[in-house]
Amino acid sequence: MATEFHGKIALDVRDSEPDWAPYAEPRAPSGAPNVLFLVWDDTGIGTWDLFGGLVEMPNLRRIADRGVRLSQFHTTALCSPTRASLLTGCNPTSVGMATIEEFTDGFPNCSGRIPAENALLSEILVERGWNTYAVGKWHLTPLEEENLAARKTNWPLGRGFERFYGFLGGETDQWYPNLVYDNHPVDPPAGPEDGYHLSKDLADKSVEFIRDAQVIAPDKPWMLYLCPGCGHAPHHVAEEWSERYRGRFDMGYERYREVVLTNQKRLGIVPADTELSPMNPYLGETSADGAPWPLLDTVRPWESLSDDEKRLFCRQAEVFAGFQSYTDAQIGRVLDHLEQTAQLDNTLIVLLSDNGASGEGGPNGTGNEMKFFNGYLDAIDESMAHLDDLGSTRAYNHYSVGWAMAFNTPYKLFKRYASHEGGIADPCVISWPAGIAARGTVLDRYVHVSDVLPTVLDCLGINPPDTVRGVPQHPIEGVSFLSALAEPSAPTGKHTQFYSMLGTRGIWHDGWFADTVHAAAPSNWGGFDHDRWELFHIEADRSQVHDLAAAEPDRLEQMRALWFEQAHAYDGFPLVDLGLLNVPERTRPVLGGGRPRRVYYADGAEVGPGAALEILGRSFAVLAEVEVTDPAAEGALFAHGGRFGGHSLFLREGRLSYVYNFLGEQEQPVAAVSAVPTGRHLLGVRFERTGTAADGRTPVGDVELYVDDITVGRLDGMRVQPLVFNGVGEGVRVGRDGRAPVTSSYPGPFAFRGGTIAQVTVDVTGTPYRDLQRELSAAFARD
Numbered sequence: 001m002a003t004e005f006h007g008k009i010a011l012d013v014r015d016s017e018p019d020w021a022p023y024a025e026p027r028a029p030s031g032a033p034n035v036l037f038l039v040w041d042d043t044g045i046g047t048w049d050l051f052g053g054l055v056e057m058p059n060l061r062r063i064a065d066r067g068v069r070l071s072q073f074h075t076t077a078l079c080s081p082t083r084a085s086l087l088t089g090c091n092p093t094s095v096g097m098a099t100i101e102e103f104t105d106g107f108p109n110c111s112g113r114i115p116a117e118n119a120l121l122s123e124i125l126v127e128r129g130w131n132t133y134a135v136g137k138w139h140l141t142p143l144e145e146e147n148l149a150a151r152k153t154n155w156p157l158g159r160g161f162e163r164f165y166g167f168l169g170g171e172t173d174q175w176y177p178n179l180v181y182d183n184h185p186v187d188p189p190a191g192p193e194d195g196y197h198l199s200k201d202l203a204d205k206s207v208e209f210i211r212d213a214q215v216i217a218p219d220k221p222w223m224l225y226l227c228p229g230c231g232h233a234p235h236h237v238a239e240e241w242s243e244r245y246r247g248r249f250d251m252g253y254e255r256y257r258e259v260v261l262t263n264q265k266r267l268g269i270v271p272a273d274t275e276l277s278p279m280n281p282y283l284g285e286t287s288a289d290g291a292p293w294p295l296l297d298t299v300r301p302w303e304s305l306s307d308d309e310k311r312l313f314c315r316q317a318e319v320f321a322g323f324q325s326y327t328d329a330q331i332g333r334v335l336d337h338l339e340q341t342a343q344l345d346n347t348l349i350v351l352l353s354d355n356g357a358s359g360e361g362g363p364n365g366t367g368n369e370m371k372f373f374n375g376y377l378d379a380i381d382e383s384m385a386h387l388d389d390l391g392s393t394r395a396y397n398h399y400s401v402g403w404a405m406a407f408n409t410p411y412k413l414f415k416r417y418a419s420h421e422g423g424i425a426d427p428c429v430i431s432w433p434a435g436i437a438a439r440g441t442v443l444d445r446y447v448h449v450s451d452v453l454p455t456v457l458d459c460l461g462i463n464p465p466d467t468v469r470g471v472p473q474h475p476i477e478g479v480s481f482l483s484a485l486a487e488p489s490a491p492t493g494k495h496t497q498f499y500s501m502l503g504t505r506g507i508w509h510d511g512w513f514a515d516t517v518h519a520a521a522p523s524n525w526g527g528f529d530h531d532r533w534e535l536f537h538i539e540a541d542r543s544q545v546h547d548l549a550a551a552e553p554d555r556l557e558q559m560r561a562l563w564f565e566q567a568h569a570y571d572g573f574p575l576v577d578l579g580l581l582n583v584p585e586r587t588r589p590v591l592g593g594g595r596p597r598r599v600y601y602a603d604g605a606e607v608g609p610g611a612a613l614e615i616l617g618r619s620f621a622v623l624a625e626v627e628v629t630d631p632a633a634e635g636a637l638f639a640h641g642g643r644f645g646g647h648s649l650f651l652r653e654g655r656l657s658y659v660y661n662f663l664g665e666q667e668q669p670v671a672a673v674s675a676v677p678t679g680r681h682l683l684g685v686r687f688e689r690t691g692t693a694a695d696g697r698t699p700v701g702d703v704e705l706y707v708d709d710i711t712v713g714r715l716d717g718m719r720v721q722p723l724v725f726n727g728v729g730e731g732v733r734v735g736r737d738g739r740a741p742v743t744s745s746y747p748g749p750f751a752f753r754g755g756t757i758a759q760v761t762v763d764v765t766g767t768p769y770r771d772l773q774r775e776l777s778a779a780f781a782r783d
Helices: 058-065 079-088 121-126 198-214 239-245 253-267 307-340 369-374 380-384 401-407 449-460 482-486 553-569 769-782
Strands: 034-040 068-070 131-137 163-167 179-181 184-186 222-227 347-353 428-431 441-443 496-501 504-509 512-517 532-536 597-600 620-628 635-642 645-652 655-662 666-675 679-692 699-707 710-719 732-734 755-763
Touching (some): 034 079, 034 307, 058 307, 058 347, 058 428, 079 121, 121 131, 121 449, 163 198, 198 222, 198 307, 253 401, 307 380, 307 401, 347 449, 449 482, 504 553, 512 553, 620 635, 620 645, 620 769, 635 755, 645 679, 655 679, 655 699, 655 710, 666 699, 679 769, 699 769
Parallel strands (some): 034 222, 034 347, 068 441, 131 163, 131 222
Antiparallel strands (some): 068 428, 163 179, 496 504, 512 532, 597 755, 620 679, 620 755, 635 732, 655 666, 666 710, 679 699, 699 710
C-alpha cells in the first residue's frame, strides 16, 4: 500500500496537485475471490455422508462435489486452539492458545491472547481490500475479557473483522443464545415459539452482511468466517428434523462403525485395509498413581444395554443428526444466495470441523451438559427422564461417548485427545471452482489446520506480510498445500507436526506417529514422566491399531526426542491435565480483582461468566435495596444462571420468594407468607453452608429469607452446585430474568414492576446476614 505523498503542495490549492494514494482505502486485485470459512464444531470424520457417515448433508455435498475432500486433515483436538491455528497459520501453543479460553493460565503457551505479531487472516485481508465478517462462534476471547468493562482487543472487531454477530464463548443454547452484535450484547430477535433457532439466525446475518456491502461495492471481495454452534452440545433442533432419522441408528454404534468404514473405503477416505480401532482401547490403563482410565471416557458395549437404554441412546443420535441436517439446510441458504448473485464460483470455501466428535456426554449421555461442567455424570434413570425432551427447550443434551467413537469412525478416542486420530483427524473440504480445477476428488496427504492460512494466501497471491497494522510479524509455521490441490501427486513439503492438548501428546513425521497413553483433562492424571509411548506407521495404519513400539524401539526413541524438540521450539510446556475442580483454584487477571462482594444495578447489561461473582459452593448472601410502591409488586430482583442451573430472588404477588435451581433437576423454593409492605426495604436471602452431601461433592446448607432484618422464610438442607451455573452465558441480571428463566415459578423475562431497585449486593465473605443488613441499611439511609 502507498504510504508516501507524491502530489505537489503549493501556497495556492490551484497550483497544488493532490495524491489520494496514501489515504484511499486499499483495493483488492480485480477478480480476487471471496473467502468463506465454514467451521463446524465437534463433528468427527465418520458423521457426514460426504465422508462416509450416515448423516445427510446435501449442501455440504454441493461444496464437496465442486472441490476436494481432504482425507488426512488434522486439527488440535479442541475448539479455541484449532480456531487460533486456522486463523494464524501457527501451532496453537505458539500463539498462546494451548487450550480453550476457559482453561487458560499465565504462561506464554496458554495465555488465551493471540499476540499482535501473529496476525489473523482477517487482519491481513482487511488491509488488502477485503470486507471481513465473523458470524457465529468466536471462542478466542479470554473468559475474563468477555464483559463490557474489558478491553475489546481480543473481540472479533479488535482482530480485523469489520462486523460480528454471534457468541463469544465455546457454546451456547441454540434456542436462547447469548448473543453479541459487534461489541455489545443483544437479545435474540425472537423466541423458539416464533420459529427461532440460532443456525437460521446466523445464516440470515451472513447473507445480510454480504448483501449490505455489495449493494454499494459489488466487485469488492469479502471474507466470511461462519461458525455455527453445530454440532457442539447442546444438540437442539425441532422435532421434525430429528424425526427424519427415527430408527436410523437402531443398529447401535458398533454396527454403525462397520457400515461407515465400508463407505469410507469405497469413497477413498481411508486405505482399503483399514481396521476399526477398539471401542475401549485403554480401559485397563492406570495413571502413575494407580488411577483407572476415566469413567467419563468409557464406552458401554451396545449389547450390554437394556432395551430402554438402547432406545435412549438411539434418540440421542437421532437428535444430533437432525441438528446437523437442519444446520446444513441453513448453510444451503447462504450458498443459494451466493449462487443467485453469481458469486459462488469465485468463492474460496474452506469447510472443516474444529475437532473430533465429543465424548463429554460420558457413558450414558446427558440431558444437561452443565452436569459435566460441575463434575457429575448422568445416571441412566436421570437420562431416561429426559428422553422425550432431547433437542427441545427443556434439555441441554449431549449423546453418549459410544456415539463419539462412532462419529469418529474408524479412529481411536475423541475430542480432547491430540494423541489419537479420533480427536485430530477431521473432515475438511476445499472448493474454489474459478481457481482450483479439481472436482469431487480426494486429497490423501497429511495436512494440519495451520497449513490452511498459507494455502489461502497462496490462492490469493499474497505473500506472508512482514508487518500488519504496523506490527512486525512472526513467521507462519504452516506449509501451503496448494500444489497438491492442483496435482494430488505433488508433495506438500510438510514433514513434521507436533501435538499437545490437555495432557495428551503426539508427533507426526513422514508417515509415522508416536503418542503417549494419558487420559485427557479433566483427568488430573499427572505423572507425565511415566507416560507409556506408542508408535504407529500411520500412513498405512490410520486407526492406530498396530503399536510398533516394541518392534521399533530406535524409531520410537527418535520420535519421542523429536516431540521434545518441537515442544521446546513451539512453547509446548507446561503440560496440563487438571480436573474441573482444580480450575477455579488457578488465579486469573479478573477485572475488579476477585472481590468477594459485588454490587449490581437494574436494567444494566447482563454480567456473564468471567466477570460475575460465582458462588462456587460457598456461603453467600444476596441483598436487594428496593422501594416497593405497589403491594402486588412482582418481578425478578436478581437472577444468575438459567433453567439448567441458577438462582433467583423475586417478588410474586408482593411476596418475597427465592429459588435455587440445582442443575435443572431440582428447584428448591422458599417464600414468605405475607406481601412486602410498601416503602423502602432490604430484601435478601442468606445461604449458610453446613457441609457436603453423601456423594462427597455437593455442598449443602441452610437458607433464610429476609425482609429487612426479619426472617420470613427458611429452608434447611439445600443443595448447591460446586462450580459455575454456566461457563459460557446466562450471567447476572437485575430487574429481570432471561427468556429461559431460572425457575418455572414465573415466565421469562419477568421484569420487575411495582417499585424501584436501587441496587443488589452479592456477598461471599461469610459475614452474618444481619451484619451485612445493618451495614447496607446505614448506607441506604444516607441516599
